[in-house]
Amino acid sequence: MPKLTIDGREVEVPAGTNLIEAARSLGVEIPHFCYHPGLSVAGNCRMCLVEIEKAPKLQIACNTAVAEGMAVLTSSDKVKKARAGVMEFLLLNHPIDCPICDCAGECYLQDYYMDHDLKASRLEEPKNKKLKAQPIGEHVMLDKERCVLCTRCVRFTDEVTKTHELGIFGRGSGEEIGLAPGATLDNAYSACVVDLCPVGALTDRDFRFKSRPWFLKETETVCTGCAMGCNVVLNTNTNPYNKVGEARSYRLFPRENREVNGHWMCDEGRYSHKAIDQGRLANALVGGRPAGLDEAMHRVAQLAGPLAKAAPARAAFLLSPQLTNEALLAFRALAASLGVAQVEAGLDLRAEGAADGFLIQADRNPNSRGAADLGLGPRAGVLGGKDLLKAAEEGKFDVLFVVGQALPEARVQALAGKVKALVGLLSHEAPGQALYHAALPLAVAAEQDGSFTNVRGRMQRSRKALGPLGDSLPGWDLAQRLGSALGAPQPAEGPAELFARMAASSPATAHLTLDSLGTLGAASAAPVPA
Amino acid sequence: MEPSPKYLTRNFGNPAALGFDGYSAAGGYAGLKKALAMTPQEIIDLVKAGNLRGRGGAGFPAAVKWGFLGKTDGPKYLCVNADEGEPGTVKDGPLMENDPHQLIEGIAIACFALGIRQSYIYIRGEFYKAIRIVEKAVEEAYAKGVLGKNVLGSGFSLDVAVHPGAGAYICGEETGLLSSLEGKKGMPKLKPPFPAVKGLYGAPTIVNNVETLACVPHILTLGADAWNALGTEKNGGTKIYNVCGHVQRPGYHELRHSVTLRELVYDVCGGPLPGRTVKGVVPGGSSSPILLPSEMDVRMDFDSLGKAGTMLGSAAVIVMDDRTSMVRALDNLLHFYSHESCGQCTPCREGTHWLYLISQRIVNGEGRPGDVDRMLDICGNMVGNTICVLADAAALPTQSYIKKFRAEFDAYAAAGRRIALVGGAQEKAVAHA
Numbered sequence: 018m019p020k021l022t023i024d025g026r027e028v029e030v031p032a033g034t035n036l037i038e039a040a041r042s043l044g045v046e047i048p049h050f051c052y053h054p055g056l057s058v059a060g061n062c063r064m065c066l067v068e069i070e071k072a073p074k075l076q077i078a079c080n081t082a083v084a085e086g087m088a089v090l091t092s093s094d095k096v097k098k099a100r101a102g103v104m105e106f107l108l109l110n111h112p113i114d115c116p117i118c119d120c121a122g123e124c125y126l127q128d129y130y131m132d133h134d135l136k137a138s139r140l141e142e143p144k145n146k147k148l149k150a151q152p153i154g155e156h157v158m159l160d161k162e163r164c165v166l167c168t169r170c171v172r173f174t175d176e177v178t179k180t181h182e183l184g185i186f187g188r189g190s191g192e193e194i195g196l197a198p199g200a201t202l203d204n205a206y207s208a209c210v211v212d213l214c215p216v217g218a219l220t221d222r223d224f225r226f227k228s229r230p231w232f233l234k235e236t237e238t239v240c241t242g243c244a245m246g247c248n249v250v251l252n253t254n255t256n257p258y259n260k261v262g263e264a265r266s267y268r269l270f271p272r273e274n275r276e277v278n279g280h281w282m283c284d285e286g287r288y289s290h291k292a293i294d295q296g297r298l299a300n301a302l303v304g305g306r307p308a309g310l311d312e313a314m315h316r317v318a319q320l321a322g323p324l325a326k327a328a329p330a331r332a333a334f335l336l337s338p339q340l341t342n343e344a345l346l347a348f349r350a351l352a353a354s355l356g357v358a359q360v361e362a363g364l365d366l367r368a369e370g371a372a373d374g375f376l377i378q379a380d381r382n383p384n385s386r387g388a389a390d391l392g393l394g395p396r397a398g399v400l401g402g403k404d405l406l407k408a409a410e411e412g413k414f415d416v417l418f419v420v421g422q423a424l425p426e427a428r429v430q431a432l433a434g435k436v437k438a439l440v441g442l443l444s445h446e447a448p449g450q451a452l453y454h455a456a457l458p459l460a461v462a463a464e465q466d467g468s469f470t471n472v473r474g475r476m477q478r479s480r481k482a483l484g485p486l487g488d489s490l491p492g493w494d495l496a497q498r499l500g501s502a503l504g505a506p507q508p509a510e511g512p513a514e515l516f517a518r519m520a521a522s523s524p525a526t527a528h529l530t531l532d533s534l535g536t537l538g539a540a541s542a543a544p545v546p547a
Numbered sequence: 548m549e550p551s552p553k554y555l556t557r558n559f560g561n562p563a564a565l566g567f568d569g570y571s572a573a574g575g576y577a578g579l580k581k582a583l584a585m586t587p588q589e590i591i592d593l594v595k596a597g598n599l600r601g602r603g604g605a606g607f608p609a610a611v612k613w614g615f616l617g618k619t620d621g622p623k624y625l626c627v628n629a630d631e632g633e634p635g636t637v638k639d640g641p642l643m644e645n646d647p648h649q650l651i652e653g654i655a656i657a658c659f660a661l662g663i664r665q666s667y668i669y670i671r672g673e674f675y676k677a678i679r680i681v682e683k684a685v686e687e688a689y690a691k692g693v694l695g696k697n698v699l700g701s702g703f704s705l706d707v708a709v710h711p712g713a714g715a716y717i718c719g720e721e722t723g724l725l726s727s728l729e730g731k732k733g734m735p736k737l738k739p740p741f742p743a744v745k746g747l748y749g750a751p752t753i754v755n756n757v758e759t760l761a762c763v764p765h766i767l768t769l770g771a772d773a774w775n776a777l778g779t780e781k782n783g784g785t786k787i788y789n790v791c792g793h794v795q796r797p798g799y800h801e802l803r804h805s806v807t808l809r810e811l812v813y814d815v816c817g818g819p820l821p822g823r824t825v826k827g828v829v830p831g832g833s834s835s836p837i838l839l840p841s842e843m844d845v846r847m848d849f850d851s852l853g854k855a856g857t858m859l860g861s862a863a864v865i866v867m868d869d870r871t872s873m874v875r876a877l878d879n880l881l882h883f884y885s886h887e888s889c890g891q892c893t894p895c896r897e898g899t900h901w902l903y904l905i906s907q908r909i910v911n912g913e914g915r916p917g918d919v920d921r922m923l924d925i926c927g928n929m930v931g932n933t934i935c936v937l938a939d940a941a942a943l944p945t946q947s948y949i950k951k952f953r954a955e956f957d958a959y960a961a962a963g964r965r966i967a968l969v970g971g972a973q974e975k976a977v978a979h980a
Binding site: 074 | 737891
């Protein structure tokens with residue numbers, strides 16, 4: 018590994034590392050716009066110019082690989098002058114419309130202006146006028162005046178999605194990013210260009226004008242849109258004094274994890290955060306009528322308690338791959354305490370879509386793998402989801418808990434006629450919700466701590482960003498409360514204890530704790546080939 | 548001034564030489580025949596000994612550039628840069644229009660020496676006549692066995708294709724040319740990797756100027772010593788100088804490198820028009836810093852002009868006499884560079900435009916105090932900070948015009964509207980006041 022000095026400090030990094038990354042490993046930031054570790058090097062913004070001993074002129078750090086004995090200066094007077102020069106050039110025709118720009122607060126131009134420029138514009142001529150607020154796709158708005166022409170978005174559509182919707186048009190000072198003739202930015206990952214854009218040229222049409230980024234809380238969690246478990250940041254805000262509207266969740270954007278999603282996420286997953294607030298079941302229902310949680314619990318105890326005790330073989334739990342590992346474990350334990358053998362994750366009922374061979378998995382649930390690892394998948398002696406529902410409709414079960422599964426209305430109707438105690442634990446309103454004898458509100462992933470195991474067997478932490486909506490409760494909590502109501506008390510354990518119990522059951526995971534999963538997760542077993 | 552024998556231009560004015568037979572009768576293809584009997588390394592060594600400097604403008608030793616060509620089992624290319632666009636330059640066009648086989652012979656020798664089997668001639672799109680003539684000559688060269696399979700019975704095969712450019716000034720920059728040839732927007736590529744390692748379609752590629760390749764057959768026939776004797780130290784051979792602007796006899800001339808700028812302007816081209824005096828001379832195309840009349844005793848080779856703080860470039864001499872407004876001349880130049888910047892790098896995209904905006908303001912009589920210093924400061928933030936040298940090509944002349952004619956710029960900027968309204972002779976009076 019080559020050894021070099023950066024600002025006089027010695028550092029050793031793998032051969033081929035560029036100077037931006039080498040400096041980053043020392044905690045030194047070399048400012049840049051066009052460079053992005055997930056894209057090819059363009060070298061056009063010229064912001065990362067650094068001084069290299071013996072080189073006749075400044076070199077761009079993004080396109081300079083480390084070399085043995087190299088001496089790099091990242092903040093010499095020469096470098097500072099060049100940076101200030103580049104900043105002045107970049108801001109020359111920039112509209113400085115920060116007060117109405119969504120990117121204000123997370124804009125490279127703003128940050129670097131404070132760090133490297135800090136002077137008034139010397140332009141005395143009118144600025145270039147370009148098109149503002151052009152919708153270029155379902156999710157993305159383009160403002161050509163704010164653009165610094167770093168070409169990150171163009172390279173993304175060329176290199177990552179290979180869909181080539183964007184291009185550079187014109188030349189010189191009139192140059193613009195734009196759509197290829199006849200194209201619309203409509204690939205499945207289109208909103209990634211908003212994350213990539215270092216300035217406010219590309220903004221998210223959904224997030225636009227909804228909030229200033231500094232009002233938003235950041236939670237490092239995972240996407241629940243499919244079995245991939247892309248690492249994301251969830252932005253939320255519950256402060257009524259600086260928010261507009263009722264929604265608590267504002268946006269998701271990807272967070273780098275080279276083992277899972279690289280730097281990207283799909284649009285379907287990105288906008289799945291809306292389900293945190295929209296269409297939620299916030300209160301319990303008893304016979305279709307809104308009820309307090311205690312009343313509903315009491316009703317469940319009355320209805321299901323004696324039946325389950327009398328004939329555990331005629332009781333069943335239908336769980337869901339939407340639930341966290343901790344919730345699944347808690348329900349598995351509850352079923353065991355009640356002597357109920359028929360407990361299954363209903364993997365054959367799960368929502369599926371098209372896979373794309375990149376990030377999007379056909380299985381649109383975050384935890385099918387976790388359910389299978391917990392022994393809740395298809396197995397001998399236990400009915401699968403479809404068979405269970407069929408058997409229940411034929412009157413073979415007295416008690417059925419449907420946990421986190423959204424069943425069609427007709428199905429619920431058929432079940433309600435045959436099952437004596439039909440209890441639904443629902444996160445969202447569903448057409449058949451009133452037909453359950455009792456329905457309990459279930460919290461979503463963003464409202465609880467826990468873990469999911471992705472399609473490749475990677476255990477990843479899902480973090481609590483918000484308190485549960487209304488009377489809803491996390492699955493693991495409801496399982497324990499149901500235990501008390503049904504006369505099978507469970508140990509009061511939180512997600513961390515539940516995770517520890519689960520991890521201890523296998524030598525491959527025995528060393529893990531919920532906290533040790535960190536922000537990037539850990540492999541639970543030999544990864545399944547992609 | 549020592550008179551020069553004609554090699555590059557020997558067939559100019561001889562229409563028969565446009566054809567294969569006429570060219571051969573005038574001694575053509577002797578160099579290729581000689582080369583085919585040598586080893587590739589011998590040819591490269593000969594060209595190296597002949598001190599052939601790249602005639603596209605940078606003056607980089609051609610054989611050294613050839614030496615950088617990456618080893619590969621896959622394809623490699625020779626791209627001929629015939630996108631002559633440097634303002635003032637008139638040499639590659641005439642070379643192609645008057646003696647296309649000379650270029651083809653140079654290509655064939657270079658490709659044989661480098662083991663290249665495919666060459667592209669990228670000709671500026673506006674050169675309709677040259678495109679037609681070169682295409683016809685290539686066709687005839689195929690028919691006569693100079694190109695195609697088994698060149699002149701040597702077992703070596705070579706294909707040559709003519710590609711009319713659809714581009715811009717920047718497509719004459721070697722990596723911009725490659726982008727354009729690949730069908731992309733004409734934008735220079737990031738270096739490293741250099742084209743010799745990763746060029747056209749990602750394959751090792753040499754890009755040579757038309758005049759550079761036209762010299763190659765003569766080095767073969769004359770030998771390195773005789774070729775060197777025509778030039779100066781480290782600047783082998785003869786050179787085509789093209790002179791335009793305020794001289795009595797503008798035109799292009801094949802001369803020895805030892806000619807001085809003064810001899811070229813006064814003796815060869817007759818000096819300024821009657822009653823006028825020379826005010827400034829651009830020695831190597833619009834991108835080169837300007838020289839004062841007192842600096843004209845410099846030898847017209849790459850190294851002498853480099854030492855004089857300017858460059859030989861494309862050897863396009865632009866003479867400006869005492870009636871020229873340097874402010875307006877620079878304004879014209881800045882219009883060109885701001886229009887031709889590809890827009891890729893921040894300092895060039897914004898810098899060329901900003902310089903032109905300020906210049907326009909000064910020219911329109913709205914100059915303000917500090918404008919001229921601001922222009923110099925902008926230039927300082929451009930030079931050396933971009934992917935290609937277009938930013939330098941705009942900034943270095945700007946610096947030199949301002950430095951050498953500072954009083955004129957200051958007077959113009961300070962005089963405001965008065966100058967813009969009266970213009971002409973009065974402008975001169977103010978500038979010289």
